[in-house]
Amino acid sequence: MKVFTTRVIPEEGLALLQRAGITVTQWSDLTEIPAKERIAKCKESDAMLFAGGQKIDRAFMEQCRHLKVISLLSVGYDNVDLKAATELGLQITNTPGVLSNATADSAFLLMQAVARKAFFHHKRILKGEWGFSTPTANLGVDIEGKTLGIWGLGNIGTVMAKRCRAAFGMKIIYNNRHRNEAAEKDLDATFVSFDELLQQSDVISVHTSLTPDTKEKFNAAAFSKMKPSAIFINAARGGVHNEKDLIAALQTGQIWGAGLDVTNPEPMNADNPLLEMPTVAVLPHIGSATIETRNAMSRIAAANVIAALNGKPVPNPVNH
Numbered sequence: 001m002k003v004f005t006t007r008v009i010p011e012e013g014l015a016l017l018q019r020a021g022i023t024v025t026q027w028s029d030l031t032e033i034p035a036k037e038r039i040a041k042c043k044e045s046d047a048m049l050f051a052g053g054q055k056i057d058r059a060f061m062e063q064c065r066h067l068k069v070i071s072l073l074s075v076g077y078d079n080v081d082l083k084a085a086t087e088l089g090l091q092i093t094n095t096p097g098v099l100s101n102a103t104a105d106s107a108f109l110l111m112q113a114v115a116r117k118a119f120f121h122h123k124r125i126l127k128g129e130w131g132f133s134t135p136t137a138n139l140g141v142d143i144e145g146k147t148l149g150i151w152g153l154g155n156i157g158t159v160m161a162k163r164c165r166a167a168f169g170m171k172i173i174y175n176n177r178h179r180n181e182a183a184e185k186d187l188d189a190t191f192v193s194f195d196e197l198l199q200q201s202d203v204i205s206v207h208t209s210l211t212p213d214t215k216e217k218f219n220a221a222a223f224s225k226m227k228p229s230a231i232f233i234n235a236a237r238g239g240v241h242n243e244k245d246l247i248a249a250l251q252t253g254q255i256w257g258a259g260l261d262v263t264n265p266e267p268m269n270a271d272n273p274l275l276e277m278p279t280v281a282v283l284p285h286i287g288s289a290t291i292e293t294r295n296a297m298s299r300i301a302a303a304n305v306i307a308a309l310n311g312k313p314v315p316n317p318v319n320h
C-alpha cells in the first residue's frame, strides 16, 4: 500500500504509517506541490495525506479513482468539495479535537498582543525606538472583566472562553447555530443574536468554520455595529471576514484593533496596510503549530489512513 503526503508530516504519524507496512512518499519541497505533480502522485497512491489548504475539487478527485482515502491533517475541510467526494465514493477524514487547545491559545495570544500593541512595540524596538515611550503614548487597554463575544462556540471557541474567563474574569456571550447548554452552565455563557454579539462585545473571537453562511460575515455592515473600542480576533478562517472592510473599519476607528491568525487571502502580502497598524497583530495561520499538537494530528491522520486501507471504519470521517 502506498500513501503520498503533500507536506513532510511529523515523525509520530510517519512512524505509525511505516509500522503498518505502508510505503510513504512525501513532498519535501517547501513550496506547494504543483497541480500536475499532485495528479501524478494520486494516480500511483492508495491514500493521500493532505496538509495545508490546497483546493481538493471535483476535477482533481475524478483523476484519483484509485484512492481509498484523502486524510486531511486539519480539522477544517472547507478546501474540499465534499459533495463531489461523496458522489465519487472517496472517503475524506480530518483531525478534530486534538488541536482545540493550541488553536484557542493562538486566539488568546492575539487578543493580548492586540490589547497591549505587542507586535507594534516589537517593531519599534527593531527600529531602535526603545526610548520613545512617554506615560501617555502607545498605550494599550485592559482586558480584565470585559465582555468576550464568541462566534462559533464549538470545541475551540469553548477553550477560548474558558481561558478568558479563568485568566481575566471575562463575561462570555456567544452566537452559534445551536444553543450550547453545557457552555451556558459551565461558563455562565449567554446566547445572544449576531447583532447583539456585535454591539455588546469588547472582544469578538471567531471560531466558526467557513461555509456559504459564514463567508465574509464580518463585513462593513458588521464592523459598523461593533464598539469603537472593540477588538476583532479571527483564528478560524480568513474567508469569514472581508479584509478590505476590516482595513477600513480600523482606519476609520469603527473598531479598535484586530488579531488575525488567518487572512483573506492567504498568504497576506507583506505590503498589506494591516501590518503597519499599531493595534493589529497578524500570524501566518499557525493556530495548531505546536510540536505536541502537530504530532497528535499526524497520529490521527495516519490512523485514518491505516483504517481506510485495511477496509475498516475510519475514526474521523468527514463524509460517509
Ligand code: DGY
Residues within 6 Å of the ligand: 052, 053, 073, 074, 075, 076, 077, 099, 236, 287, 288
Ligand atoms: C485546521 O486544522 O483547520 C487548521 O486551521 C489548519 O488548517
